[in-house]
Amino acid sequence: MFWEQLLNGLTLGSTYALIALGYTMVYGIVQLINFAHGEIYMFGAFAGLILVSFFGVNLIVAMLGAMLFCMLLGILVERIAYRPLRGKSSRLSALISAIGVSIFLSTLMALMAGTNTHRYPDVIAHHTFHLGSLDFSLMQILILAVSALLMLGLQFMVQKTRIGKAMRACSQDLDASYLMGINVNRVISFTFAVGSALAAAGGVMVGVYYNAVWPYMGMMAGLKAFAAAVMGGIGSIPGAMIGGLSLGIMEIMGVAYLSSSYKDAIAFGMLILVLLIRPQGLMGQKISKKV
């Protein structure tokens, strides 16, 4: 029972982590809570659904297609709604702009697809594996494997490649990076693209796993993922991974052992508790303020 719940928690948590990574990367560079990120995740889930049901592609191709689509969407959103504001307004104006985009995108999808829940066709065999007393499905393995692969890939990209180096430089000091000849706008676009692609992968997998996709799915998922990013220490990539996984586990355990009607309250309650003990999040660095 316990191990099964732990596995469920890890599955849910790794999807939170995928979304949280987008929040944390964008935040790390432009200090913006990208509230439209949950909607990008929702668009990813729908893009995957359309690819699977109208073009009959398999799950992996659908996921790649959704990721590509959301990359473009993320770049577009950044161009239209955030770039004109950058540098000349407070961070809160950008936040309102992000909220505007979020309302716009979710309404747009509701107008196009209707407000009811859509189901994914059977794209993956309902096969259950047994390992001792532990039952797990093929989809769970796929979610865990794909998430792990994407996160390792991201970590490699950020630490080892040239663009990753530029991203790290930008997150330390945007102005100094600009002076050093880094094309800051391109790095920011790239960050939005990568974050959106990860969210899209999460969206497709959640859509298949829970067999439900609807236009307002982005809001709660976005909130939870933001909570995960903050819990891990916003701006920190390993923090988002750990935050996502622990939030997922806490939520599943809370439902299993405490009460299911308080599901969302448990997740947020734990988050507040973590922040009260460690105000900078689990992996965040304490930044001393300069006068």
Next chain:
Amino acid sequence: MNGLDAAITQYIDPYYLRIMILLGINIILALGLNLITGVTGQLSMGHAGFMSIGAYTSAILSMQFGFSYLMALLAGAMVAAFFGFLIGIPTLRLEGDYLAMVTIGFAEIIRVFFLNFEPGGKAVGLSGIPQHTNFITVWLIALLIIALNTRLLKSRMGRAFYAIRENEIAAASTGIDTTRLKILAFTVGSFLGGLGGGLYSHYMYYINPQDFGFMKSIELLNMVILGGMGSIPGTILGSFILTLAPEMLRIVAEYRLLFYGALLVILMIFRPNGILGDVRIYDLKKRWGRKEVKTCQS
């Protein structure tokens, strides 16, 4: 006063009357949030949580314990203020977006609590609340709050609030007790949130935990930021625009929210610091005064 109210309901179209009452309530709520976020600079994204505490407390007190209208409103606001005080305490340690997350979490916990709260009718909501709130009461209270708020922001304490927003370390080093003032801002702000909630529940007749979700908090935050952070005229203008916009956008029917979202983005692109960014009644008076002097000289 009852006669006046009767006259108002007779001559004003009920639809417009309803919008004006909701506008008054929104102004009270937004001024509370303005004090926390706009003036003191502590990003709160859970104002609807305080609103729901005020709404439920006052509704239950007046329905089941026979409290008079004003007493119920006051009690609801006091309970909300107490929770605001509790939330104010973590602000000592948390900053910026960490604080925002705690306020979001708090509001979500309150919502889930009321979804499971027996005396509040659980998910079905609470109905049959006596409809005491009318145009006169809302606007009397709103004008009183606006006047008090203007006095507060002009006072020594109000200046200290602005100082904390501008630079907390500098404020502390000039001898401002930032801790006490931040908690105070949260307490007063959530008192106003609870008051607005009480007025709301005694007007709507029926309340439901979903009325006070994350989107409501965001709507209130939009009012504060859109009008211009920290400015009372700005907050009133923001409340005015965002109360009216959904009504005006009824022409476009199902595309309403689409336009609403686009409107937020466009307004922010063209007026990044809010429509009346940091315009204060006090400054306006000074500016007008100065103009007169200039015309005399020339």
